[in-house]
Amino acid sequence: MSAPHRFDRGLTDDLMSFLAASPSPYHAVANTAQRLEKAGFRQVAETDAWDAETAASSTAVSGGKYVLRGGAIVAWYVPEGAAPHTPFRIVGAHTDSPNLRVKPVPDLGGHGWRQVAVEIYGGPLLNSWLDRDLGLAGRLTLRDGTSRLVNIDRPLLRVPQLAIHLDRAVNTDGLKLDKQRNMQPIWGMSDDVREGDLIAYLEQESGLAPGEVTGWDLMTHSVEPPAYLGRDRELVAGPRMDNLLSVHAATAALAAVSASSAELPYIPVLAAFDHEENGSQSDTGADGPLLGGVLERSVFARGGSYEDRARAFAGTVCLSSDTGHAVHPNYAERHDPTHHPRVNGGPILKVNVNNRYATDGSGRAIWAAACDRAGVPFQNFVSNNSMPCGTTIGPITAARHGIKTVDIGVAILSMHSARELCGADDPHLLANALVAFLEG
Template sequence: MSEPPRFDRGHTDDLMSFLAASPTPYHAVANAAERLEKAGFRQVAETDAWDGTSGGKYVLRGGAIVAWYVPEGAAPHTPFRILGAHTDSPNLRVKPLPDTGGHGWRQVAVEIYGGPLLNSWLDRDLGLAGRLTLRDGSTRLVNVDRPLLRVPQLAIHLDRSVSAEGLKLDKQRHLQPVWGLGEVRDGDLIAFLEESAGLAAGEVTGWDLMVHSIEAPAYLGRDKELVAGPRMDNLLSVHAGAAALAAVAGSGADLPCIPVLAAFDHEENGSQSDTGADGPLLGSVLERSVFARGGSYEDRARAFAGTVCLSSDTGHAVHPNYAERHDPTHHPRVNGGPILKVNVNNRYATDGSGRAVWAAACEKAQVPFQSFVSNNSMPCGTTIGPITAARHGIKTVDIGVAILSMHSVRELCGADDPWLLANSLVAFLEG
C-alpha cells in the first residue's frame, strides 16, 4: 500500500484567505465562483436555454451556488455525485430601518439571524458587509472591513450579579451595536455605504447587510496545529467542495458520474427559501442538466436513483471542559480526520449503505475518519442532509469536520482537517 498523502498547509492557508474574504453568503459564492472560473468553469444563466456540452458550469442565485462538471460522453442517465454545504452563518443582520440610538450614541438596528452564541459578539471590532440592490435592479457587493461597529458589554460595576448568575442578554435591547456619536438621522447608514461602494446618493433601494468580526483567521497553539477563525460553519465545507470539484474537473480522469457542488443559503434558519436546500434550486439544475443532454423523464429517474449526496457540515469535537456533554464512546478529535454523522431519528441522513460509500471514499483517499453521535440525553442538531434526501429522493450521507465553539463569532478547528476533508471529497466526487 502506498504512503498516505502528507498534510499540505497550503490548503489551510487558502481556507483562511477564503474565510477572511467571505463575510457574507454573497461574498462566499462570488469567491467560490472565482476559483471555479480559474479552473475553467463558466457561469450559465437560469433564464437562458442550456446545452448539453461537456465541461464545468455553475449557476449563481443570491447566496447560493450550484456547480457541476459534465465529462466527455456523459449519458443522459449518468448519475450525480453531489457535495452539499451551506454558505450562511449565525450573525447580526441589519433591519429595514437601520438608524437608531439615543443618549448621544448612534447605533445600527440589527436582528438576530440563526442561533449565534450572543456573548461572542460583545466587545469586538466589527465590520459591515452584504448586498446592495440598486434602482436599476442590479446588485453590488459591499464590505466595510474595518472597525466600524461594536456591541459594548455592560461594566461589571453596573451588574454585580453577572459573576454569580451569569450573563443574560436580551436580544432586542442588548445587541444593538454603536457606530458613532451625535444625533440619529434616518438614511445615514445607507448613505455611508453608498459612499463606501462608490455609488451615487439615493442609488440604493434595497439591502441585505450583516455584521462580521474583522479579526483575521489565525493559526493557534504551541505547534500551530489549530486554526481559529469566523464562519467555519460552514464555509470550511464550501471551500473544500470548490477545491475538490476544481481538482476533479482538471484531473482528466474518466469519470463515471457528474460531480456537483451545491452550496445553499439559509441553512441556519430552516433552509426554506428559493436559495435554501428545501427550495427547488438543486432539483431544477440536475433535471435541466439531464434534459440538456437529450434525456427523458426516465433518464432523470435513472440518474437520480444512482445519485449520492454528501451533506458536509461542521460537527462537534469533544470539548475538554465539557466531555460529559458528548456520547461516552464517540469522542471525535480535531485533526483526527473528517467525521461521519449518524442519528437514528433522521436528524442526519446517514444509514449503513451511506456509511459504506463514505468509507470507500476515505479508503481511496487514505484519509482516516471518525464517527459522531449525540449523547442520548442531549438534543441532536440537523443539517441539509435529511432535507436533500427527502426532497429529491437521493441517497444522502452526513459528514463534516469536528470543531469547537460552533456558532461563535470565532470557531476553532484542527489545521490538518480541512485538507483531509478536501482529499476525501475528491475521492467521493470521482465516483
Template sequence: MSKPPRFDRGHTDDLMSFLAASPTPYHAVANTAERLEKAGFRQVAETDAWDGTAGGKYVLRGGAIVAWYVPEGAEAHTPFRIVGAHTDSPNLRVKPRPDSGAHGWRQVAVEIYGGPLLNSWLDRDLGLAGRLSLRDGTTRLVDVDRPLLRVPQLAIHLDRAVNSDGLKLDKQRHMQPVWGLGEDVRDGDLVAFLEETAGLPEGSVTGWDLMVHPVEPPAYLGRDRELVAGPRMDNLLSVHAGMAALAAAAARGSDLSYIPVLAAFDHEENGSQSDTGADGPLLGSVLERSVHARGGSLEDRARALAGTVCLSSDTGHAVHPNYAERHDPTHHPRVDGGPILKVNVNNRYATDGSGRAVFAAACEKAGVPFQTFVSNNAMPCGTTIGPITAARHGIKTVDIGVAILSMHSVRELCGAKDPFLLANALTAFLEG
C-alpha cells in the same frame, strides 16, 4: 487503504484567505465562482437555454451556487455525485430601518439571524458587509472590513452577579451595536455611508441585505500552529473543501463515471426554506435541466437520481476538554482526527449503513481516516441539509463534516489538518 496524503498547509492557508474574503453568503459564492472560473468553469444563466456540452458550469442565485462538471461522453442518465454545504452563518443582520440610537450614541438596528452564541459578539471590532440593490435593478457587493461597530458589554460594576449567575442577554435591548456619537439620528445615514463607501451615487440604493462580521482575520493557534481560529467555519470550511474537490475532479475530465456537483445553499441556519435554501427547488432544477440538456427524458432523470449520492458536509462537535460529559461517552471525535460521519437514528442526520459504506470507501481510497459522531442521548441533536436533500430529491444522502469547537461563535476553532483531509475525502468521493 491508500497511502495517506501528505499534509499540505497551503490548503489551510487558502481556506483562511477564503474565510477572510467571504463575510457574507453573497461574497462566499462570488469568491467560489471566481475560483471555479480559474479552473475552467463558466457561468450559465437560469433564464437562458442550456446546452449539453461537456465541461464545468455553475449557476448563481443570491447566496447560493450550484456547480457541476459534465465529462466527455456522459450519458443523459449518468448519475451525480454531490457535495452539499451551506454558505450562511449565525450573525447579526441589519433591519429595514437601521438608523437608531439613544443617550448620545448612534446605533445600527440589527436582527438576530440563526442561533449565534450572543456573548461572542460582545466587545469585538465589527465590520459591515452584504448586498446592495440599486435603483437600476442591479446589485453591488459591499464590505466595510474595518472596525466600524461594537456591541459594548455592561461593566461588571453595573452587573455584579454576572460571573456567578451567568450573562443574560436580551436579543432586542442588549445586542444593538454602536457606530458613533450624536443626538440627531437621521433615517438614511447608514445607507448614505455605504453608498459613499461603494462609490455609488446618492439615492441609488433602494434595498439591502446587510450583516455584521468580525474584522479580526483567521489565524493559526497553538505551539506548533496545529489549530486554526476564525469566523464562519460553519460552514464555509465545507464550501471551500467542496470547491477544491470539484476543481480536482474536473481536472480528471473524461475518466469520471459520475457527474460531480457542488451545491452550496443559503439559509441553512434558519430552516433552508427559501429559493436559495436546500428545501427550495434550486438543486432539483439544475439536475433536471442538466439531464434534459444532454437529450435526456423523464426516465433518464429518474435513472440518474436513483444512482446519485450526496455527501452533506457540515461542521460537527469535537469533544470539548472542559465539557466532555456533554458528549456521548463512546463517541469523542477529535480535531485533526479526520472528517466525521454523523449518525442519528431519528433522521436529524441522513446517514444510514449503506451511506456509511460509500463514505468509508471514499476515505479508504483517499487514505484519510474518519471518525463517527453521535449525540448524547440526553441532549437534542442538531440537523443539516442532509435529511432535507434526501427527502426532497429522493437521493441517498450521507452527513459528514469536520469536528470543531465553539460552533456558532464569532470565532470557531478547528485542527489545521482537518480541512485538508476533508478535501481529499471529497475529491475521492466525487471521482467515484
C-alpha cells in the same frame, strides 16, 4: 480507482484567505465562482436555454458550469460523452452563518450614541459578539435592479458589554442577554440620529450616488483575521467555519476532479445553499427547487427523458458536509461517552437514528470506501442522548430529491461563535476525501 492525496496544509492557508474574503454568503459564492473560473468553469444563466442545439457556447453540454442565485451556487462538471442517465455525486454545504443582520430601518440611537438596528440571524452564541470589533458586509440592490457587494472590513461597530460594576452577579449567575435590548451595536456618537444615515454612508463608501441604493442585505462580521493557534500552530481560529470550511473544501475538490485525467463514472456537483441556519426554506435554500432544477436541466440538456432523470437520481449520492462538535475538554460530559471526535483526527461521519442526519449503514459504507481510497481517517459522531443534536441540509436533500444522502463534516469547537476553532489538518483531509468521493 485510487484517489491520491492532492491537498496539504497549503489548502488550510487558502481556507484562511477564503474565510477573510467571504464575510457574507454573497461574497462566499463570488469567491467560489472565481476559483471555479480559474479551473475552467463557466457561469450559465438560468434564463438561457441549456440544450445543445440552442444554447450559447457558455452553456455547452460538457465541461464545467455553475449557476449563481443570491447567496447560493450550484456547480457541476460533465465529462465528454456522459450519458443522460449518468448519476451525480454531490457535495452539499451552506454559505450562511449566524450573525447580526441590519433591519429595514437601520438608524437607531439614544443618550448621545449612534447605533444600528439589527436582527438576530440563526442561532449565534450572542456573548461571542460582545466587545468585538465588527465590520459590515453584504449586498446592496440599486435603483436599476442590479446589485453591488459591499464590505466595510474595518472596526465600524461594537456591541459593548455592561461593566461588571453594573452587573455584579454576572460571573456567578451567568450572562443573560435580551436579543432586542442588549444586542444593538454602536457606531458613533450623535444627538441627532436621522433615517438614512447608514445607507448614505455605505453609498459613499461604495462610490454610489445618494439615493441609488433601494434595498440591502447587510450583516456584521468580526474583522479579526483567521490565524493559526497553538504552540505548534496545529489549530486554526477564524470566523464562519460553519460552514465555509465545507464550501471551500468542496470547491477545491470539484476543481481538482475536473482537471483529473481519470474517467469519471459520475457527474461531480457542488451545491452550496443559503439559509441553512434558519430552516433552508427559500429560493436559495436546500428546501427550495434550485438543486433539483439544475440537475434535471443537466439531464435534459444531454438529450435525456424523464426516465433518464429518474435513473440518474436513483444512482445519485449526496454528501451533506457541515461542521460537527469536537469533544470539548472543559465539558466532556456533554458528549456521548463513546464518541469523542478530536480535531485533526480526520472528518466525521454524523449519525442520528431520528433522521436529524441522513446517514444510514449503506451511506456509511460509501463514505468509508471514499476515505479508504483517499487514505484519510474518519471519526464517528453521535450526540449524547440527553442532548438532541441539530440538523443539516442532509435530511432535507434526501427527502426533497429522493437521493441517498450521507452527513459528514469536520469537528470544531465554539460552533456558532463569532470565531470558531478547527484543526489545521482537517480541511485538507476533508478535501482529499471529497476528491475520492466525487471521482467514485
